[in-house]
Amino acid sequence: MNRTEFITATAIILFAAFVLGWFASWLIHRLTRPTKADIGELDRMAQEIHDAEEARDRALIRLEEVERDLGRKLAETEAELQAALDGLAESRTEVEELRDYIEAKLARQKAGI
Structure with a gap:
């Protein structure tokens, strides 16, 4: 795995973590409203x-x-x-x-x- 592939994989993982965190926050807010x-x-x-x-x-x-x-x-x-x-x-x-x-x-x- 070269440097570009590593950066791309890390960016995708971080973006997925961000989306998952945002979705969890939205879901909690929606359920506790x-x-x-x-x-x-x-x-x-x-x-x-x-x-x-x-x-x-x-x-x-x-x-x-x-x-x-x-x-x-x-x-x-x-x-x-x-x-x-x-x-x-x-x-x-x-x-x-x-x-x-x-x-x-x-x-x-x-x-x-």
Whole structure:
């Protein structure tokens, strides 16, 4: 086998390997290509994910509103509690003053008897 025949045989073998590889690639691509049903399923799943994300965003907004309302109500309730405690402390002071006054009045009456 001379040099020209060797180069020709090598070129034919390489070309055959290329054609065989290309055909195998095409065949694999053809067999693994997604069907229209698969694409439809993927579209449906994408839409469900999108809807779920929108629902999550709405829920987060609602949660923020509820937290804000509860925080406001808590602040109001704390203010009312503080006012009630202040009134109770004032009432206790008045009761003590009245008790002292009554005890002093009774002591004077007993001393005057």
